[in-house]
Amino acid sequence: MKFRYTLIISIFLLVGTLSGFRKQEPKHFYKGNLHTHSYWSDGNTYPEEVARWYSDHGYQFLAITDHNLLQEGKKTKVIGKDTIRLRELAGYRNEFEKPGKFLLLASEEISDSSEKKPVHLNGFNLQTVVKPTGGATVAECVASNVKAIREALKTGENPEWITINHPNFGWGLTADALARCGARFFEVFNGHPSVRNYGDSTHINTENMWDQANKWRIDKGEKLILGIATDDAHQYDQYGVGKANPGRGWTMVRATELTPAALYQAMMEGSFYASTGVELTSFQSNKKGLVIRIKKEKDVQYTTEFIGWLAGKDRPEILKTVIGPKAVYRATGKELFVRARVISDKTKENPFAAGDGEMAWLQPVSF
Numbered sequence: 001m002k003f004r005y006t007l008i009i010s011i012f013l014l015v016g017t018l019s020g021f022r023k024q025e026p027k028h029f030y031k032g033n034l035h036t037h038s039y040w041s042d043g044n045t046y047p048e049e050v051a052r053w054y055s056d057h058g059y060q061f062l063a064i065t066d067h068n069l070l071q072e073g074k075k076t077k078v079i080g081k082d083t084i085r086l087r088e089l090a091g092y093r094n095e096f097e098k099p100g101k102f103l104l105l106a107s108e109e110i111s112d113s114s115e116k117k118p119v120h121l122n123g124f125n126l127q128t129v130v131k132p133t134g135g136a137t138v139a140e141c142v143a144s145n146v147k148a149i150r151e152a153l154k155t156g157e158n159p160e161w162i163t164i165n166h167p168n169f170g171w172g173l174t175a176d177a178l179a180r181c182g183a184r185f186f187e188v189f190n191g192h193p194s195v196r197n198y199g200d201s202t203h204i205n206t207e208n209m210w211d212q213a214n215k216w217r218i219d220k221g222e223k224l225i226l227g228i229a230t231d232d233a234h235q236y237d238q239y240g241v242g243k244a245n246p247g248r249g250w251t252m253v254r255a256t257e258l259t260p261a262a263l264y265q266a267m268m269e270g271s272f273y274a275s276t277g278v279e280l281t282s283f284q285s286n287k288k289g290l291v292i293r294i295k296k297e298k299d300v301q302y303t304t305e306f307i308g309w310l311a312g313k314d315r316p317e318i319l320k321t322v323i324g325p326k327a328v329y330r331a332t333g334k335e336l337f338v339r340a341r342v343i344s345d346k347t348k349e350n351p352f353a354a355g356d357g358e359m360a361w362l363q364p365v366s367f
């Protein structure tokens with residue numbers, strides 16, 4: 001009998017450990033911008049002023065992604081008659097970073113080109129600078145730069161923290177190049193006025209590109225590509241439509257703590273949404289479907305569209321539209337993937353394009 005009791009107790013402990021007894025860390029939303037510039041490249045202010053802008057405007061993390069460098073070593077800037085030595089990230093970060101409140105990520109925008117088209121990618125929390133690799137075609141160039149960033153990140157805690165930037169800038173990337181590049185993230189929204197998020201009469205918009213890329217990845221059995229929103233800010237003095245200002249697009253990450261490792265883990269799991277103003281109080285996305293709760297602002301109306309790709313179809317479609325602050329989509333089993341976007345009737349202040357409403361994009365989930 002003793003054996004049996006021991007066995008029962010063992011099973012009880014095992015089941016307990018696997019299910020309810022493991023401590024669940026509470027999660028918080030952290031607001032961050034993962035693409036911006038300073039005097040270290042073509043931004044028009046000091047990196048400390050960029051950090052100050054974001055820490056003063058309710059952000060918890062920031063990647064200043066100057067072109068093809070990290071903010072380290074000697075760098076000067078000629079301003080009027082003066083030649084000014086710029087401060088390194090290691091020199092100014094302590095003035096802004098506070099545990100749980102604000103975090104800076106040493107980051108770079110790897111800026112390359114192929115076939116006379118721009119190919120830009122961000123690498124986050126880098127220890128060493130990554131040199132652009134080049135490539136015979138745009139598709140090869142993107143993929144080889146992804147590999148180079150991955151190589152630089154491989155010894156750290158965030159080996160796949162790479163985004164493909166503004167795919168329609170200079171009509172640089174096709175959906176096919178985006179699909180095949182191997183990166184986990186791309187910019188579905190970039191706030192820079194030249195990036196053509198919405199496409200034109202002969203080029204698809206970034207959302208459609210997202211769905212096309214994910215259809216390809218599902219067919220190949222690869223992980224889905226996830227969408228972030230960023231500012232790509234360059235101008236911090238004059239504000240208006242047509243200027244590359246901060247405050248246009250950001251990423252809300254639901255993570256256990258404000259550390260690079262926790263943010264990265266949450267993003268890899270798709271536990272985040274991209275926003276230009278719409279705030280979510282909660283979301284769930286799993287094999288059963290998607291549930292969204294929107295933080296309602298007075299007199300603002302919200303429309304949630306669940307966009308998916310059904311098996312056997314040749315294009316994505318809006319599978320369901322919900323008006324109001326709560327939206328639920330239950331999977332039917334016919335979907336390859338479904339994502340959600342929320343459109344509000346509140347006009348975005350200082351938008352990417354005149355007349356834009358505030359939006360949010362929730363990550364696709366495959367079935």
Ligand SMILES: [Zn+2]
Nearest residue numbers: 109120165166
């Ligand atoms: Zn760029």
Ligand SMILES: [Zn+2]
Nearest residue numbers: 035037109232
């Ligand atoms: Zn940029």
